Amino acid sequence: ATLSAAHRGGALLNRLADITGAREWNPVPADLRALLADLETLAAPALPAGVTLSIRNTIPQDALLLDTGMLQDSLLNLILNARDACGLTGRIMLDVTPVQNTWAEFTVRDTGPGFSEAALHHALEPFFTTKGGEGTGLGLAMVYDMVKLAGGRVWIDNTDSGGEVRLRLPLRPAPMPLAPGLVLLIEDSPDLRAGIREMLRAQGHAVIEAASVDEALALLAQLPDITLILSDITLEGDATGLDLLDRLPKGHPPCLLMTSLPVEHPCHRAALERVPVLTKPFTAHGLYAFVQSGGTQR
Ligand SMILES: Nc1ncnc2c1ncn2[C@@H]1O[C@H](COP(=O)(O)OP(=O)(O)OP(=O)(O)O)[C@@H](O)[C@H]1O
Ligand SMILES: [Mg+2]
Missing domain, CATH: 3.40.50.2300 (Response regulator)
Structure with a gap:
């Protein structure tokens, strides 16, 4: 128990450093499809057998200017929150869609109970958690930080089926990658x-x-x-x-x-x-x- 508490402490410090440290949004040409495929691979082992993750991407451009590390961290945080909300069975859906050819919108929906009234108002604040000792309350704060750095916006909401978090990031197509030559x-x-x-x-x-x-x-x-x-x-x-x-x-x-x-x-x-x-x-x-x-x- 002590060891796992120490691990949690270390993870907490890392995440604090992410938020308070001078992290920057450094966009480079990135393959969005590859990023989403990696995300699926990363998330799969963390999901219980009864929880499915489906990812749908309708952004036509293959290459976008993105900070892949930061975006992946953020989406993973949203997926893990959705997993926690689902419990042993449920569905997690990540939709990636273009909005007015100006924004890339990432929406994570789940079939859990949805955000509590307090969470709807405070979930983006650092240290707000309803998970007691199991949560740091830093996941969404980090997501909020990332989106702000990228010049985007975040919304949290409830749908008929459960919680929903929506991120909008500027949609910036990257020049065609240079073929090896x-x-x-x-x-x-x-x-x-x-x-x-x-x-x-x-x-x-x-x-x-x-x-x-x-x-x-x-x-x-x-x-x-x-x-x-x-x-x-x-x-x-x-x-x-x-x-x-x-x-x-x-x-x-x-x-x-x-x-x-x-x-x-x-x-x-x-x-x-x-x-x-x-x-x-x-x-x-x-x-x-x-x-x-x-x-x-x-
Ligand atoms: N998909 C969701 N459905 C319902 N509530 C959610 C969802 N995602 C987040 N929340 C609520 O927002 C709170 C804050 O989330 P956040 O990710 O910042 O911290 P955490 O998940 O509690 O802790 P950690 O990220 O360290 O595990 C959660 O404790 C929970 O109450
Ligand atoms: Mg979390």
């Missing part, structure tokens, strides 16, 4: 080049490398299959990534720059006026998001 990577530091090459490979791309503008232009002339150019600003020799932009042939593939120069540096600023620029150092995820949004960012 052949990336021309131009970077003068061999170590950095190797690291970035591996990140790109792990994301499905083939990579061809150069250390200078001259080398890059020679490869570009020989290889018509290059789909994307990713270049450092400072390179081997006198020519920079900015010179590369000037010397690219007509009809060249999209070109993105990266640099460790501070944003105030004249070269960094000049670059930002022309193409998307990724600041080094970056993580594999940062590179992925940058390449995926390639050309549309800024």
